[in-house]
Amino acid sequence: MQDLKQVTLGAATSLLIAKFYLSIPDTSTIFILALLLSLVLCATFVKSLKQTGPYFDTLRKIPGPRSIYYFGNRWMYYSWFGPYKLNKLHESYQDLFKMFGKIFREEYLFNFPVINILDRDDLFLVLGASARSKFPLRPPNEVTSYYRKSRPDRYTNLGLVNEQGEIWHLLRTRLTPELTSGRIMNRFLPELNRVAEDFNSLIRHHSCENHSVLCFDELANRMGLESACTLILGKRLGFLGEDIDPIMTKLAVAVREQFIASRDTCFGLPFWKLFPTPAYLKLIKSEDAIYDIISRYVDEALADEEDTCSLDTDVQTVFMSILNAPDVDIRDKKGAIIDFIAAGIKTFGNTLVFVLYLIAKNTTCQEKIYEEIINVAGPHQDFTTKNIQNAKYLKACIEESFRLLPTAPQIARITETPLELSGYQIPAGSVLLCHTWQACLDEANFPQAQEFRPERWLGEETEKNKFLVCPFGVGRRICPGKRFTELELKVCLASIVREFKVGFNGTLNLEFEFLLTPTSPTSFIFEPR
Numbered sequence: 001m002q003d004l005k006q007v008t009l010g011a012a013t014s015l016l017i018a019k020f021y022l023s024i025p026d027t028s029t030i031f032i033l034a035l036l037l038s039l040v041l042c043a044t045f046v047k048s049l050k051q052t053g054p055y056f057d058t059l060r061k062i063p064g065p066r067s068i069y070y071f072g073n074r075w076m077y078y079s080w081f082g083p084y085k086l087n088k089l090h091e092s093y094q095d096l097f098k099m100f101g102k103i104f105r106e107e108y109l110f111n112f113p114v115i116n117i118l119d120r121d122d123l124f125l126v127l128g129a130s131a132r133s134k135f136p137l138r139p140p141n142e143v144t145s146y147y148r149k150s151r152p153d154r155y156t157n158l159g160l161v162n163e164q165g166e167i168w169h170l171l172r173t174r175l176t177p178e179l180t181s182g183r184i185m186n187r188f189l190p191e192l193n194r195v196a197e198d199f200n201s202l203i204r205h206h207s208c209e210n211h212s213v214l215c216f217d218e219l220a221n222r223m224g225l226e227s228a229c230t231l232i233l234g235k236r237l238g239f240l241g242e243d244i245d246p247i248m249t250k251l252a253v254a255v256r257e258q259f260i261a262s263r264d265t266c267f268g269l270p271f272w273k274l275f276p277t278p279a280y281l282k283l284i285k286s287e288d289a290i291y292d293i294i295s296r297y298v299d300e301a302l303a304d305e306e307d308t309c310s311l312d313t314d315v316q317t318v319f320m321s322i323l324n325a326p327d328v329d330i331r332d333k334k335g336a337i338i339d340f341i342a343a344g345i346k347t348f349g350n351t352l353v354f355v356l357y358l359i360a361k362n363t364t365c366q367e368k369i370y371e372e373i374i375n376v377a378g379p380h381q382d383f384t385t386k387n388i389q390n391a392k393y394l395k396a397c398i399e400e401s402f403r404l405l406p407t408a409p410q411i412a413r414i415t416e417t418p419l420e421l422s423g424y425q426i427p428a429g430s431v432l433l434c435h436t437w438q439a440c441l442d443e444a445n446f447p448q449a450q451e452f453r454p455e456r457w458l459g460e461e462t463e464k465n466k467f468l469v470c471p472f473g474v475g476r477r478i479c480p481g482k483r484f485t486e487l488e489l490k491v492c493l494a495s496i497v498r499e500f501k502v503g504f505n506g507t508l509n510l511e512f513e514f515l516l517t518p519t520s521p522t523s524f525i526f527e528p529r
């Protein structure tokens with residue numbers, strides 16, 4: 001009887017979803033019919049589709065929203081008649097934790113379970129185990145993996161972000177050593193100073209009479225792109241010029257669309273597996289656009305390198321090391337260069353907006369940064385390895401901003417051994433979402449958690465909280481761009497604060513676009529000092 005109710009509910013839901021798709025004009029009728037047919041077939045065999053066995057039974061003991069056969073429960077929250085929108089995913093997680101406690105289960109299509117955690121001890125167990133692992137497992141982005149498999153002309157594997165095991169290890173050890181080396185990063189400092197100066201000029205150029213800069217987020221993304229190209233290609237590409245290059249606009253749109261489409265395909269209903277949904281089409285369009293645009297610059301840099309060589313030897317190291325990596329196909333080297341550049345645009349742009357927002361709202365902290373910068377580097381001197389290392393308060397402000405507004409609010413992992421979390425048994429092979437951001441806002445972990453208090457990072461706090469504030473992830477799968485981004489942020493923030501008093505009217509709104517993102521446009525005030 002219970003099964004019959006579930007099947008009926010499933011069939012009714014199918015019809016509602018089909019109705020939704022029918023309302024989208026560019027979705028072909030044939031796909032709708034195919035969808036309906038497949039759903040009816042699935043409903044008929046629904047009992048055999050139910051995930052059974054000790055693995056699923058163990059995970060089903062974890063509380064979570066009510067789920068129905070076949071569809072699970074996730075869609076109920078984010079579909080067009082559910083209470084949440086995918087762009088507010090961060091808010092829905094807050095509510096779900098309030099409803100179910102520190103651990104809860106979601107079910108995706110075919111009742112595939114995903115476990116969400118935020119308890120400090122649980123996070124330390126899961127991320128600590130992952131940090132000790134030789135080949136840590138992070139669930140791949142299924143849709144990107146699927147698309148890349150269909151393009152053997154461009155990729156021989158899924159790429160560093162989505163590969164696992166031996167192939168991931170080979171890519172990681174061959175393609176990223178220079179990127180993660182502190183010594184190599186420090187050689188970029190002189191060039192980073194120039195990039196930061198150009199960024200300040202761009203801010204001045206875009207300032208209105210009252211010193212406000214509208215759409216600052218767009219400028220911040222341009223800074224991310226210019227510095228990522230400088231790092232990866234070893235040359236400046238001029239994205240901080242005063243006139244907006246139409247290519248830049250196209251690339252910025254493609255990067256944003258790629259994140260949004262990843263969110264919709266990853267967190268929404270996975271109908272892209274049955275037919276090309278609008279989100280899937282958007283994803284491949286943006287993947288192609290990013291590949292085509294960045295590819296042009298990579299090919300130019302390759303040609304430069306053959307013409308021995310207009311590249312500056314100090315900053316070309318990363319590019320050369322990737323090109324010379326042994327045992328890696330040239331398609332994958334090119335794919336990695338493109339992925340690395342794309343990875344540095346919006347992640348950096350969002351992070352810079354968040355740090356500036358927080359110091360704009362905390363002017364005492366901002367003045368402390370200013371005094372420290374003048375003290376360690378004077379009013380005009382370049383930032384060097386030594387003086388930037390001495391800017392401890394600047395570092396603390398960045399750390400505190402990672403705690404309060406991280407661009408990556410959760411870390412995903414697949415468990416490699418059985419674990420006990422909050423009293424529940426978690427078998428090996430379970431997919432976990434570690435909600436580090438939610439944990440960072442918990443008073444139990446950080447007193448006055450909602451307040452911006454950089455002073456808390458001037459003691460021993462960093463090590464104690466290493467699995468709570470981990471904006472770049474943990475262990476061997478940690479972001480290879482971490483070292484560079486931290487340096488870039490310090491130089492950029494220090495040079496902005498040295499030149500301007502930063503202000504912000506109102507409150508910054510947030511959206512979830514796979515990354516935590518400021519709602520665009522963001523308007524800041526940059527008053528010259």
Ligand code: HEM
Nearest residue numbers: 161340343344347348351408472473474477478479481485
């Ligand atoms: C503010 C800037 C950035 C943030 C917040 C960020 C954050 C992250 C996070 C959270 C992860 C997942 C780590 C894990 O699962 O433990 C990651 C992975 C990754 N990031 Fe970044 N990232 C940033 C910039 C960059 C840059 C500049 C690059 C390019 C050099 C980059 C390339 C990558 C790659 C290739 C991975 C996958 C690594 C692997 O699986 O081995 N990221 N990033």
